Amino acid sequence: MSTTTWKDQLSDSIPDQIKHNIENFESQIQLKKQNKVEDKVFAETRLRLGLYGQRYDNGFRYDGFKKQEIAFPSGTITKGPETKWDAPGMVRIKLPKGDVTPDQIEVITQLSEEYSDGVNHITTRQDIQLHYLHVEDTPDLMYRLGAVDITTQDACGNSVRNITTHPSSGVHKDEVFNVDPYADILFKFLLGHPDTIEFGRKFKIALSGYEHEACALTNMHDMGLIAKEEKVDGKTIRGFKFVIGGGLGAVPHDAATLYEFLTPDKLLPVTQAICRVFSRLGEKQNRALARIKFLVAKQGVEKFKILVEDELKTMPIDPRCEPLLAELTEYLDSPKKEGTGLINPKDNSDYSAWLNNNITEQKQDGYYLVTISVPLGDLSPEQMRAIADIGRTHSSDSIRFSIEQNVVLRWVSGSDLKDVYNALSTVGLAAAEAGTISDITACPGTDTCKLGTSSSRGLAYALRKHFIANPELKKSIEFLKIKISGCYNSCGQHHLSDIGFYGVNRKKNGKDVPHFQVVLGGRWSESIGSYGLPIAAIPSKNVPSMIESIAQKYQSEKSTDESFPDFINRIGKAKTREVIEPFMKIPEFEESPEFYFDWGDTRQYTTGDKGVGECAGEIVSLFDFDLNASERVYFEGQISLDDDNFAQAREKATEAMKFAALGLVKVQDKDASTSMNDITEEFKKRYVSTNIFAEKFAQYFFDANNEQSDTIETARRSLQEAHLFIEEVIRCRDEAAGVK
Amino acid sequence: MSIKKFILKIFISENSPNGASDFIATFNEFIVNNSIKDGLIDVADYTHMHNGLGALLTAHESNWSFDEQYGKPGLMVVEKGFSDKNPKERFSGLLNEIIHICKTLEQTPRHSGLKFDYNTISFTLNDRSLTTSESDHSVSEVKSLFETIIKDIYNSTNISYEDNADPANRAGFSASIKGDLKS
Numbered sequence: 001m002s003t004t005t006w007k008d009q010l011s012d013s014i015p016d017q018i019k020h021n022i023e024n025f026e027s028q029i030q031l032k033k034q035n036k037v038e039d040k041v042f043a044e045t046r047l048r049l050g051l052y053g054q055r056y057d058n059g060f061r062y063d064g065f066k067k068q069e070i071a072f073p074s075g076t077i078t079k080g081p082e083t084k085w086d087a088p089g090m091v092r093i094k095l096p097k098g099d100v101t102p103d104q105i106e107v108i109t110q111l112s113e114e115y116s117d118g119v120n121h122i123t124t125r126q127d128i129q130l131h132y133l134h135v136e137d138t139p140d141l142m143y144r145l146g147a148v149d150i151t152t153q154d155a156c157g158n159s160v161r162n163i164t165t166h167p168s169s170g171v172h173k174d175e176v177f178n179v180d181p182y183a184d185i186l187f188k189f190l191l192g193h194p195d196t197i198e199f200g201r202k203f204k205i206a207l208s209g210y211e212h213e214a215c216a217l218t219n220m221h222d223m224g225l226i227a228k229e230e231k232v233d234g235k236t237i238r239g240f241k242f243v244i245g246g247g248l249g250a251v252p253h254d255a256a257t258l259y260e261f262l263t264p265d266k267l268l269p270v271t272q273a274i275c276r277v278f279s280r281l282g283e284k285q286n287r288a289l290a291r292i293k294f295l296v297a298k299q300g301v302e303k304f305k306i307l308v309e310d311e312l313k314t315m316p317i318d319p320r321c322e323p324l325l326a327e328l329t330e331y332l333d334s335p336k337k338e339g340t341g342l343i344n345p346k347d348n349s350d351y352s353a354w355l356n357n358n359i360t361e362q363k364q365d366g367y368y369l370v371t372i373s374v375p376l377g378d379l380s381p382e383q384m385r386a387i388a389d390i391g392r393t394h395s396s397d398s399i400r401f402s403i404e405q406n407v408v409l410r411w412v413s414g415s416d417l418k419d420v421y422n423a424l425s426t427v428g429l430a431a432a433e434a435g436t437i438s439d440i441t442a443c444p445g446t447d448t449c450k451l452g453t454s455s456s457r458g459l460a461y462a463l464r465k466h467f468i469a470n471p472e473l474k475k476s477i478e479f480l481k482i483k484i485s486g487c488y489n490s491c492g493q494h495h496l497s498d499i500g501f502y503g504v505n506r507k508k509n510g511k512d513v514p515h516f517q518v519v520l521g522g523r524w525s526e527s528i529g530s531y532g533l534p535i536a537a538i539p540s541k542n543v544p545s546m547i548e549s550i551a552q553k554y555q556s557e558k559s560t561d562e563s564f565p566d567f568i569n570r571i572g573k574a575k576t577r578e579v580i581e582p583f584m585k586i587p588e589f590e591e592s593p594e595f596y597f598d599w600g601d602t603r604q605y606t607t608g609d610k611g612v613g614e615c616a617g618e619i620v621s622l623f624d625f626d627l628n629a630s631e632r633v634y635f636e637g638q639i640s641l642d643d644d645n646f647a648q649a650r651e652k653a654t655e656a657m658k659f660a661a662l663g664l665v666k667v668q669d670k671d672a673s674t675s676m677n678d679i680t681e682e683f684k685k686r687y688v689s690t691n692i693f694a695e696k697f698a699q700y701f702f703d704a705n706n707e708q709s710d711t712i713e714t715a716r717r718s719l720q721e722a723h724l725f726i727e728e729v730i731r732c733r734d735e736a737a738g739v740k
Numbered sequence: 741m742s743i744k745k746f747i748l749k750i751f752i753s754e755n756s757p758n759g760a761s762d763f764i765a766t767f768n769e770f771i772v773n774n775s776i777k778d779g780l781i782d783v784a785d786y787t788h789m790h791n792g793l794g795a796l797l798t799a800h801e802s803n804w805s806f807d808e809q810y811g812k813p814g815l816m817v818v819e820k821g822f823s824d825k826n827p828k829e830r831f832s833g834l835l836n837e838i839i840h841i842c843k844t845l846e847q848t849p850r851h852s853g854l855k856f857d858y859n860t861i862s863f864t865l866n867d868r869s870l871t872t873s874e875s876d877h878s879v880s881e882v883k884s885l886f887e888t889i890i891k892d893i894y895n896s897t898n899i900s901y902e903d904n905a906d907p908a909n910r911a912g913f914s915a916s917i918k919g920d921l922k923s
Binding site: 071132 | 786791866
């Protein structure tokens with residue numbers, strides 16, 4: 001085993017804020033193993049660091065006949081409600097805009113090899129997920145990511161999730177302007193922002209460079225920004241159409257327009273004001289109604305706007321707004337070589353097909369976007385390294401993961417395309433499938449997600465194989481899109497595609513049968529012009545045949561150039577259902593037992609493995625976070641005492657009391673200053689002068705800096721006093737909250 | 741021996757009828773029947789990946805896969821470093837275990853025709869926290885240990901090594917053993 005830790009090796013390369021968060025989490029892990037942290041606090045902390053549980057982490061797995069217990073060695077220790085400590089989990093690596101450099105790809109690949117199963121999974125929000133990790137490996141993973149400027153913070157939980165833009169930002173022919181720099185400052189501004197700590201649910205942001213194509217799908221996000229220009233006094237100025245309250249989930253909501261035109265100088269304050277309104281008024285008890293879309297719908301967008309405007313007038317100005325805006329540059333990644341036109345042999349070769357399908361011209365002459373179609377969004381280490389190598393040699397250093405779970409290379413010169421194709425071919429990534437019917441989006445589903453009902457990935461793979469085996473079928477519907485979710489929660493974005501599916505269950509004679517609800521006619525263009533219609537649920541094993549049938553009907557009855565969504569809309573739900581009805585029938589088990597097994601699974605199907613999802617995070621108050629910090633620092637003080645570092649033990653005792661006092665002050669004023677002097681004054685004014693807090697214990701805090709000597713006695717006494725102080729803080733808070 | 745995380749792989753000489761797909765069912769049976777070893781958790785299907793992980797069987801202390809990476813299919817075990825046993829015991833145990841599981845697979849009707857090449861064993865250090873000299877030292881230690889263990893498993897102690905067999909540049913070797921497994 002190495003004599004130096006990753007933290008030691010990389011300390012100088014990791015930004016202080018990131019390092020500090022990881023150190024805190026390391027302490028939390030130790031505390032949790034001693035059962036000194038509440039389950040829900042630890043769960044929300046790890047979720048906010050991108051660490052989700054996976055299926056079977058409650059310690060049970062259905063084996064096809066019965067529930068089998070998984071013997072994790074950690075016994076009763078948990079990392080969240082009903083989540084075993086040793087159960088493998090998942091990390092979501094947050095990549096704003098899906099943007100990575102070749103060096104970052106190398107680090108992520110190394111992490112997948114050492115801590116995960118080697119598979120790098122691209123998500124529908126441009127992140128990378130690694131599965132089957134142990135929670136105790138994650139601090140090292142985070143240090144190593146931090147050293148290459150990547151964080152997992154706020155990747156999950158009730159936080160601002162990854163900010164997405166289209167991979168063509170900055171190089172698209174029709175964009176109004178490059179929105180990437182605005183995504184960058186939003187990311188920096190919102191990461192760990194205090195006004196996002198008390199969200200009742202996640203918050204997703206997307207930016208589009210243009211309105212009338214499926215760019216970043218802003219209409220289906222909690223907050224969306226669409227680039228716009230307006231003439232003011234004869235000058236063209238940039239701004240955004242600002243939309244709010246969109247979302248998929250079980251029932252899609254279109255975003256409403258909050259501002260027709262918002263100038264960049266207002267972007268950060270308005271976003272902050274929205275966060276504060278959401279924190280204050282968003283639903284917290286009923287998780288199913290906690291997204292901001294419900295708040296906007298309940299208030300109405302005009303009243304919501306008034307709330308935001310009022311908040312803008314009264315909220316403290318965040319001093320980071322101006323410097324961040326000043327940071328805005330016209331930065332654009334750059335090519336490695338001079339651009340030249342491409343030469344398409346226009347024959348029947350695979351290369352020609354790839355050029356026709358996977359290549360898009362950039363607005364910069366001689367340069368092309370290359371879309372690499374990645375089956376099920378999974379990349380092996382060899383494939384990741386090949387992409388990084390191609391990036392170093394043939395494209396810019398800004399490699400993008402897309403929401404369609406593909407990879408996009410930018411700035412590839414026409415003269416390099418053949419070399420790129422050859423390099424991709426050697427690692428099986430040169431299929432001419434980008435944007436075709438075979439380029440299927442699927443969420444992890446029952447493979448790893450606790451909420452999965454049917455196997456979205458299994459179905460996706462089965463359909464890919466079906467199209468390979470039936471080239472005529474594939475050709476007839478080549479440019480339709482398929483998206484699959486494992487349940488109704490839309491992580492696979494099934495509402496947005498021509499043909500969508502989400503997992504459901506049906507029973508036949510008491511036996512469970514995996515099904516998918518068929519959703520047809522989603523309009524991907526017009527930045528989601530409309531959502532698909534749910535038609536009927538059919539057995540999972542009938543999906544390929546159903547697609548054949550609907551394809552046949554479409555081909556034989558469509559008008560010239562009629563799109564699939566228009567066709568479905570025209571023939572209507574009743575007629576569409578007639579096509580699907582024959583596929584709804586469930587055969588008897590004895591006749592066709594394969595219907596009772598899901599795609600890719602050799603166990604008889606059950607929904608018994610579904611668990612409690614963590615997507616909704618845990619509701620943890622600001623006070624709980626501060627108290628948690630206080631207890632963590634107190635624990636660190638005890639470690640310092642054990643190490644005979646008496647000065648540090650006393651410092652930690654004081655710091656622990658500071659966090660606890662701050663938590664109590666914030667119960668009355670959430671915008672309280674975090675300086676020691678201000679905390680002391682406010683604490684005294686609000687709690688000690690009013691006789692709410694016992695003066696005896698308060699004095700420990702006020703006198704903490706009076707002690708001059710650092711001995712084992714003074715250190716021990718400081719920690720004991722800190723402990724009593726914290727207990728009194730908890731008592732006061734409980735009394736204020738009516739907790740007995 | 742200081743290593744905690746490492747990889748062993750035994751390559752195939754003849755493949756199973758349906759390649760990695762066959763292993764999904766077999767690995768599920770291992771879990772259901774609690775056979776081959778304790779602490780098995782789940783099976784993941786990666787057969788859609790080009791030269792990928794194939795079929796994965798996860799356990800607390802190690803991950804097993806019918807792995808097809810770099811176009812060299814075989815049974816691979818990734819030791820995660822959570823075992824309570826000391827690294828020597830762990831390495832020795834895992835080496836015996838991987839051979840045992842290969843034998844079990846060869847005898848499973850579903851894998852009729854499957855044959856492993858027991859004369860080549862690949863070892864990779866899967867811990868980049870080690871310095872170069874720590875890695876080199878660890879690899880030397882593993883080789884010494886290997887030579888001690890081999891005589892209990894094979895009819896020969898004639899071993900040659902080819903170093904740095906890993907495409908991801910982790911320290912390791914490919915050991916060629918002349919001789920048969922002891923029955």
